[in-house]
Amino acid sequence: xxxxxxxxxxxxxxxxxxxxxxxxxxxxxxxxxxxxxxxxxxxxxxxxxxxxxxxxxxxxxxxxxxxxxxxxxxxxxxxxxxxxxxxxxxxxxxxxxxxxxxxxxxxxxxxxxxxxxxxxxxxxxxxxxxxxxxxxxxxxxxxxxxxxxxxxx
Numbered sequence: 001x002x003x004x005x006x007x008x009x010x011x012x013x014x015x016x017x018x019x020x021x022x023x024x025x026x027x028x029x030x031x032x033x034x035x036x037x038x039x040x041x042x043x044x045x046x047x048x049x050x051x052x053x054x055x056x057x058x059x060x061x062x063x064x065x066x067x068x069x070x071x072x073x074x075x076x077x078x079x080x081x082x083x084x085x086x087x088x089x090x091x092x093x094x095x096x097x098x099x100x101x102x103x104x105x106x107x108x109x110x111x112x113x114x115x116x117x118x119x120x121x122x123x124x125x126x127x128x129x130x131x132x133x134x135x136x137x138x139x140x141x142x143x144x145x146x147x148x149x150x151x152x153x
Contacts, residue, residue: 002146003032004098008086010038010107010129014046016150017106025058034063034094038086038107038129040070042077065090088136095140102146105133109151 005024007017014037024031039045045066055064066081067090068074074081082090095101109130118125127135130151137147 002100002102003030004101005031005033006094006098006101006103007033007035007037008091008103008105008107008133009036010086011044012046013106013108013129013150015106017104018047018050020104021062022054025054025061032061032098034065034098034101036065036067036086036090036094038067038069041068042066042071042074042081063094065094086133086136088139091133091136092140095142101142102148103137103142104148104150105130105137106150107133 005020007014007021009017014035017035021033021035024033035051037045037051042048045051051064055062064080066074066077067086068077068081068083069085072083074083107129109128110125114125130149134147134149138144
């Protein structure tokens, strides 16, 4: 169904995506992956070394991009480390090259409890990672059937 998978992760949302990535690299020799991974700081990156090792073993099939929200200078960590949140520009950069991407999104979302509380107060809860990424993907024209979501929170 695709030649490319975009893993769009925040925090421990990398856990299921890393499993998908490792299995896919083993089973599907032609499938390429981009792992966009948001964390607060470089020290917060789960599986940082393992991702680097996998990237080194599959340089033609895997790109790993870190987005650090609380580190103003990502330069010491390498070229594919960005400062700030994952936004439409970074998503467009990846998706414009990989037009038939499947997207796996995993990270924090508005909880059922937060939705109930907001509804009781007559307000809309502030979007978290999942809601924000889905909005960006919709804006960029990614078909909903090409997006798989796992949320926590």
